[in-house]
Amino acid sequence: xxxxxxxxxxxxxxxxxxxxxxxxxxxxxxxxxxxxxxxxxxxxxxxxxxxxxxxxxxxxxxxxxxxxxxxxxxxxxxxxxxxxxxxxxxxxxxxxxxxxxxxxxxxxxxxxxxxxxxxxxxxxxxxxxxxxxxxxxxxxxxxxxxxxxxxxxxxxxxxxxxxxxxxxxxxxxxxxxxxxxxxxxxxxxxxxxxxxxxxxxxxxxxxxxxxxxxxxxxxxxxxxxxxxxxx
Amino acid sequence: xxxxxxxxxxxxxxxxxxxxxxxxxxxxxxxxxxxxxxxxxxxxxxxxxxxxxxxxxxxxxxxxxxxxxxxxxxxxxxxxxxxxxxxxxxxxxxxxxxxxxxxxxxxxxxxxxxxxxxxxxxxxxxxxxxxxxxxxxxxxxxxxxxxxxxxxxxxxxxxxxxxxxxxxxxxxxxxxxxxxxxxxxxxxxxxxxxxxxxxxxxxxxxxxxxxxxxxxxxxxxxxxxxxxxxxxxxxxxxxxxxxxxxxxxxxxxxxxxxxxxxxxxxxxxxxxxxxxxxxxxxxxxxxxxxxxxxxxxxxxxxxxxxxxxxxxxxxxxxxxxxxxxxxxxxxxxxxxxxxxxxxxxxxxxxxxxxxxxxxxxxxxxxxxxxxxxxxxxxxxxxxxxxxxxxxxxxxxxxxxxxxxxxxxxxxxxxxxxxxxxxxxxxxxxxxxxxxxxxxxxxxxxxxxxxxxxxxxxxxxxxxxxxxxxxxxxxxxxxxxxxxxxxxxxxxxxxxxxxxxxxxxxxxxxxxxxxxxxxxxxxxxxxxxxxxxxxxxxxxxxxxxxxxxxxxxxxxxxxxxxxxxxxxxxxxxxxxxxxxxxxxxxxxxxxxxxxxxxxxxxxxxxxxxxxxxxxxxxxx
Numbered sequence: 001x002x003x004x005x006x007x008x009x010x011x012x013x014x015x016x017x018x019x020x021x022x023x024x025x026x027x028x029x030x031x032x033x034x035x036x037x038x039x040x041x042x043x044x045x046x047x048x049x050x051x052x053x054x055x056x057x058x059x060x061x062x063x064x065x066x067x068x069x070x071x072x073x074x075x076x077x078x079x080x081x082x083x084x085x086x087x088x089x090x091x092x093x094x095x096x097x098x099x100x101x102x103x104x105x106x107x108x109x110x111x112x113x114x115x116x117x118x119x120x121x122x123x124x125x126x127x128x129x130x131x132x133x134x135x136x137x138x139x140x141x142x143x144x145x146x147x148x149x150x151x152x153x154x155x156x157x158x159x160x161x162x163x164x165x166x167x168x169x170x171x172x173x174x175x176x177x178x179x180x181x182x183x184x185x186x187x188x189x190x191x192x193x194x195x196x197x198x199x200x201x202x203x204x205x206x207x208x209x210x211x212x213x214x215x216x217x218x219x220x221x222x223x224x225x226x227x228x229x230x231x
Numbered sequence: 232x233x234x235x236x237x238x239x240x241x242x243x244x245x246x247x248x249x250x251x252x253x254x255x256x257x258x259x260x261x262x263x264x265x266x267x268x269x270x271x272x273x274x275x276x277x278x279x280x281x282x283x284x285x286x287x288x289x290x291x292x293x294x295x296x297x298x299x300x301x302x303x304x305x306x307x308x309x310x311x312x313x314x315x316x317x318x319x320x321x322x323x324x325x326x327x328x329x330x331x332x333x334x335x336x337x338x339x340x341x342x343x344x345x346x347x348x349x350x351x352x353x354x355x356x357x358x359x360x361x362x363x364x365x366x367x368x369x370x371x372x373x374x375x376x377x378x379x380x381x382x383x384x385x386x387x388x389x390x391x392x393x394x395x396x397x398x399x400x401x402x403x404x405x406x407x408x409x410x411x412x413x414x415x416x417x418x419x420x421x422x423x424x425x426x427x428x429x430x431x432x433x434x435x436x437x438x439x440x441x442x443x444x445x446x447x448x449x450x451x452x453x454x455x456x457x458x459x460x461x462x463x464x465x466x467x468x469x470x471x472x473x474x475x476x477x478x479x480x481x482x483x484x485x486x487x488x489x490x491x492x493x494x495x496x497x498x499x500x501x502x503x504x505x506x507x508x509x510x511x512x513x514x515x516x517x518x519x520x521x522x523x524x525x526x527x528x529x530x531x532x533x534x535x536x537x538x539x540x541x542x543x544x545x546x547x548x549x550x551x552x553x554x555x556x557x558x559x560x561x562x563x564x565x566x567x568x569x570x571x572x573x574x575x576x577x578x579x580x581x582x583x584x585x586x587x588x589x590x591x592x593x594x595x596x597x598x599x600x601x602x603x604x605x606x607x608x609x610x611x612x613x614x615x616x617x618x619x620x621x622x623x624x625x626x627x628x629x630x631x632x633x634x635x636x637x638x639x640x641x642x643x644x645x646x647x648x649x650x651x652x653x654x655x656x657x658x659x660x661x662x663x664x665x666x667x668x669x670x671x672x673x674x675x676x677x678x679x680x681x682x683x684x685x686x687x688x689x690x691x692x693x694x695x696x697x698x699x700x701x702x703x704x705x706x707x708x709x710x711x712x713x714x715x716x717x718x719x720x721x722x723x724x725x726x727x728x729x730x731x732x733x734x735x736x737x738x739x740x741x742x743x744x745x746x747x748x749x750x751x752x753x754x755x756x757x758x759x760x761x762x763x764x765x766x767x768x769x770x771x772x773x774x775x776x777x778x779x780x781x782x783x784x785x786x787x788x789x790x791x792x793x794x795x796x797x798x799x800x801x802x803x804x805x806x807x808x809x810x811x812x813x814x815x816x817x818x819x820x821x822x823x824x825x826x827x828x829x830x831x832x833x834x835x836x837x838x839x840x841x842x843x844x845x846x847x848x849x850x
Contacts, residue, residue, distance in 0.1 A: 048415050074417030086412040088405045098398060099405040100416045150417050 001026040001185055002047070002078070002154060007056035009046045016042045017053070018210045024154065029176065029186040031196040031217070034206035035229050040189035041083055043206065044158050048073055048080045060154070077105060079152030081143040083159045083189075089132030093123055093142060096131050100146035108151055108183070116145040119175055137168040144175075148184075155179065157188035161195050173199045193225045205229065233368025238487050240367075244376035246476075246483025247383030248442050252456050253463035253475045254390060255434030261407045261470025262427045265318060265329055266645055269336035271457030273432050276340065277306045277439030278355075278448035279348045285356050285443075292359040303437035310432020314425050320824050327591065331781045332823045334774060337453055338816025346810065350450055355443035362444075375444050382441060383476075386434070390472050403427060407470055458656065458770060462505045465649040468518025477516055478508075499660045502653040506638065509650050513642050537710055538788075546789075553695060557688045565691050567799065569759050572698035575795040577752035578779040579702045580745045582791040585780060587709050588741045589721025590639070591648040594655025595776040597635070598746045600768030601628045602753025604662060607675040607763045612668075617681040617758055621697070624754035625747045631658075632746020633739070640738040643724070652770070659768040674764035678757050694755055701748050706788055708744070717741060782822065 002024040009017040017039050024030045032040050045051040047058055049070050058066045065073045074080070088096050097113050104110035117124035120141040126134060134142060140160060147155055160176070161169045176186055176199050190196045196203055196217060203220050205213040207228040213220075256270045284298035313336065321329050361378050364371040394400035405413050406423055414420050439452070446452075463482065467474030486500045508516065538546065556568060581595045605624035609615035615623070635654045639647050662669045669675065684690050708714050720727045720734045727734050757763045766772060775798070783794025801818065805811040 050411055050415060069419075070411070070414040071417050071419045074415060080415045082412065082415070086409050088408045088412075090408060091401060091405055095401045095404075098401050099413065099418070101398075102417045146416065 001061060002187065003057075003059045004043075004047065005057040007043070007046055007053050007058065009042055009051060009053045009056075011042075011051070015054075016209050017046065018208070020056070020206070020210050022204050022211055022214070024185060024187045026153075026185055027180065027183070028202060029180050029188070029200045031200040031203040032187070032189040032206055033191070033193065033196055033203050033225070033229060034189070035191060038206045038228075039209040040206060041158055042209075044080065044082075044156050044189065047156065048078070074150055074152075075102065077151070077153035079147040079150050079155040081147045081155065081157050081160065083162065085136075085139045085143045087131035087134065087139045087142055087146075089130060091131055093127045093129060093131060093134070096142055096146050097149050100149035102150040105151045105153070108153070110151050111148045113149075116148060119178065120145055137164050137172075140164060140168075141172070141175075144172075148179075152184065154185040154187060157186065159189050159191070161190065161192075169195065170198075191229070193220070193222065193229070233370040236367050237370040237372045238491070239484065240372055240376060240380070242484040242487030243480070244379050244483075245487065246479040246481075247379045248438070248445070249459055249463050249483060250383050250476050250479035251386065251438030251441060252435065252460040253467070253479060254386065254472055255431035255438070256460050257464045257467065257470055257472060257475045258390070258434070259428055259431035260464065260645075262403055263318075263322075263424050264326070266326075266333070266461075267431070268330060268333040268457060269313070269340060269453075270431070270435050270460060271453040271455070272337050272340035272344075273306050273310060273435035274439035274456050274460075275344060275448065275450070275452040276309065277302045277436030278443050278446075278452060279344060279353070279439075280305055280436070281440035281443050282353050282355065282448050283348070295356070295359055299437065299440040299443075302440040303433045306436025306439075307429045307433030310428050310435075311425055313432075314428040317820060317824070318428070319421070319424075324823065327585070327777075327781055328823045331778065332820055334778070335816040335819030335823070338812040339820070340816075341450065341453060342810045342813035342816070345450055346813075348448070352449040353447050355445065355447040358444045379441065379445070386437075387472065387476050394472070399426070454770065458652070459501060461649055462501050462653065464515075465646060466505050466508045466515055468515030469645065471515070471517035474515060474517030481508075499657050502656045502660075505653045506650065506657070509642060509646060509653075510638055513646060515646075518646075550699070553699070554692075557691055562687060565687055566759075567803065569691060569694045571796050571799050572694050573752050573756045573759065574776075574779060574799065575792045576698040576701045576755075577749045578776050578783075578791040578795050579705050580748035580752070581776050582780045582783075582788075583705050583708070583748075584741055584745045586788075586790075587714055587717045587721065588738065588745075589718075590643075590738060590741070591645075592651040592745075592773070593648045593770075593777070594651035594653075594773050595745075595749060596768050596770070596772035597651075597655035597658045598628050598632060598749035599753040599756070599776065600662075600763070600765075600772060601631055601658065601746075602750030603757040603763040603767050604669065604675075604753075605750065606754035606757045607678045608669070610678050611670075611675050617684065621751070621754050621758075625750040628750025628753070629743050629747035632742045632744075632750075636739045636742025636746075639742065640735045652773070655768065655773055656770065659765060659770075662768055663765045669765075672765060674762055676762045678763065679761050680758045684758075690759065694759065697751060697755055701751055702792065705744075705748060709788065713737070713740075778819065782819075784826070 004020060004022050007017050007020040008015065020039070020043060022032075032043060034040050042051060046053040049065075049067060052067060056066065057064065060073070060076055060078050063076070065076060065078070088099060091099065094113060097116065113127070117127070122138050123141055123145060126138065131139070131142060144155070144157065144160065157176070160172060164172065173195070176188070179186060200217045203215065203217050204211050205224065205228050212228050213224050252270070252274055256267060259265055259267055259270075280302035281298045284301055285294055288294035288298055290297055317332055317336070318329065321332050358375050358378065361374040364373050365377070394404060402413065402418055402423055406420060410420055463475055463478045466481070467476070467478035482501050482504055485504055489500045512518070553568070557565060560568070577595070577599045580598070581592060584590050584592055602624050605627040606620040609620045609623060610617070635651070638654070639650050642650055663671060665671070666673070679685060680690055684693050716727070716732055717737055720732070720737055724734055753767070779794040779798045780791050781794070782797050783790030783792065801815065805814050808814065
């Protein structure tokens with residue numbers, strides 16, 4: 001569904017991604033595992049063309065989205081929830097959801113705020129509160145909910161569990177599995193193998209800007225993980 | 232009592248007028264971060280269009296209101312044209328280039344209006360049905376004033392509803408916070424920007440048309456109105472519509488009553504209010520600091536490099552040429568060279584503040600004109616000889632810069648720039664209105680050099696020594712630890728702060744330094760001309776310096792010198808042509824679109840290798 005081929009990305013003169021290649025199939029939950037600075041966020045931002053890549057190929061549903069304006073990529077059905085959440089702090093929860101709304105997709109039941117509130121019950125009671133007043137966990141849920149309002153076929157989640165309390169992590173993990181059941185593919189990044197095991201089908205290990213290992217999550221050994229991700 | 236009520240309502244009506252200009256500007260700034268200097272021009276065009284439409288539309292009493300609405304719509308369409316054809320190309324350029332592009336627009340629109348509408352001041356038609364006055368406890372108030380108050384409130388309400396109750400409004404408010412995120416959510420910002428620009432321009436045109444019965448239409452409206460609009464936007468907090476209304480109210484009422492207490496305060500009042508508000512609330516009444524904003528693109532410019540050997544050699548050659556000039560050049564060329572050198576020193580000092588200092592000043596003329604006035608006043612009142620005047624005037628301006636800088640360095644970005652404009656305007660008003668001391672509009676005359684320097688060639692060398700000396704000192708300072716620290720302050724205030732550098736003190740000192748050298752340039756200038764007028768301190772003069780710096784490009788140290796030379800040469804070349812502003816404006820617009828790094832930057836790009844120490848591709 002999503003295929004990235006030989007992607008090279010620079011920040012100024014510093015190369016961050018080196019011939020990065022990966023693919024996510026429809027209906028999968030795939031994790032991109034790596035430690036800080038490995039290039040996870042840059043990979044996602046390059047896919048969304050928020051940080052334009054230098055060279056490579058990116059296709060979504062067999063169509064090239066390489067260097068397409070970000071908004072067109074989103075309209076193709078690829079949603080993105082950034083690591084730093086980027087809630088519109090001066091908009092209410094409802095307005096944040098409205099900002100993410102896109103026309104419904106064919107063969108796909110559109111998300112409504114009410115459905116999303118069922119998925120994220122914490123948000124329901126705060127629907128008229130400003131985004132800036134939410135807690136970290138609530139903001140994370142709002143980011144995901146806001147992206148879902150665009151009715152994506154695949155959603156990219158950049159470190160969705162970062163900084164969340166263990167209780168909330170479990171709750172969010174359940175919610176993400178539910179997304180899969182509803183037909184949304186998920187591509188997320190994570191630093192912690194145990195958390196990834198909780199929900200993912202398959203994992204890529206990224207180290208210094210390129211993919212070093214790929215396997216189903218069940219067969220991914222701790223040694224493989226330790227080799228690239230231990231601090 | 233009736234008088235006080237009418238005074239209050241008059242203030243409210245003035246406030247409504249101010250709000251009508253400012254709300255569109257604030258809206259545009261809030262979303263796109265564009266400081267649209269041409270907003271006043273849109274306002275002017277709105278007034279002219281309404282004037283002619285009212286004459287042509289065969290709708291009887293209705294034609295007045297229909298014309299106003301149509302004028303607003305036409306100006307809105309002009310806004311779309313400008314945004315799509317010009318501004319879209321500049322969104323990725325440094326902020327200053329956008330400023331310069333919109334400033335070029337002012338010039339173009341100014342001359343096009345002169346050509347289309349004629350240069351005569353037009354008296355506005357009366358509003359049918361509202362051309363009388365009402366009696367309030369014995370004092371008369373024009374009915375149209377009341378109408379304006381109501382219209383402004385209705386527009387405030389309409390914008391509020393639009394922003395808070397529609398999807399478009401939600402997207403606009405989201406865009407003011409984080410444009411990139413909004414794009415990732417599938418929103419075409421480009422379209423959103425254009426629509427905001429349409430609305431902002433529409434409001435400007437509407438505002439201009441609405442004030443027609445009160446103020447008529449003339450070619451000076453654009454600049455007259457833009458300073459006031461900026462003040463309102465900044466005082467209210469950029470991007471806040473309600474803030475703009477309250478700011479307009481504050482300014483309107485305080486001016487209306489301030490005039491009763493201090494009749495001379497008219498010109499200063501608005502800027503005084505702005506200075507006070509910004510000192511208490513640096514981001515305006517309703518403005519929010521940078522904290523709420525997502526820093527999505529940190530623009531870093533390439534570090535300034537010391538000149539290579541070859542470039543130094545080229546500079547030396549140029550210097551030699553300048554020194555030998557009197558041997559072969561005529562009087563006229565020498566006068567031109569003197570002017571170039573003086574303006575080059577002044578714009579170099581502005582460059583020092585903007586480039587390495589990272590502080591944009593819209594009021595540089597206060598230092599230049601201040602130097603000219605300080606020297607002229609010393610000569611006029613104390614019979615100071617030229618040598619002493621040239622020594623003391625820059626020091627006095629340095630002192631003035633210390634005072635102004637103390638306030639300004641508390642702010643940053645556009646707010647700082649607006650505060651410099653406010654102080655410049657305050658000083659200009661003082662000079663303009665205190666005619667007993669400064670000569671007012673008539674200026675100060677007969678300020679000539681001492682006998683030994685009155686020979687043109689001697690004066691030429693004197694000017695060159697002082698100006699080139701000053702430029703070289705400023706250049707040298709960029710590569711001293713002070714200069715490094717300053718650039719560090721510009722690039723990351725937070726990091727500099729955390730390693731124990733007192734950022735504000737460095738910026739404050741930069742102000743003083745800038746003031747000193749601009750003051751030196753100004754004091755030489757007054758002796759070269761023999762007279763000085765308030766124009767030297769006025770807003771257009773400040774823009775001249777900005778243009779010189781921008782023309783040269785802010786990424787190259789040689790920029791201000793090249794920019795000044797180019798500016799004077801261009802000015803001299805085309806000011807004899809009838810519609811020279813049109814040409815100058817078009818040139819500016821062309822320059823910012825074609826050379827987003829300025830002339831010097833362009834030269835460096837194209838020919839930099841020739842002057843580089845290393846052969847081969849540059850990193």
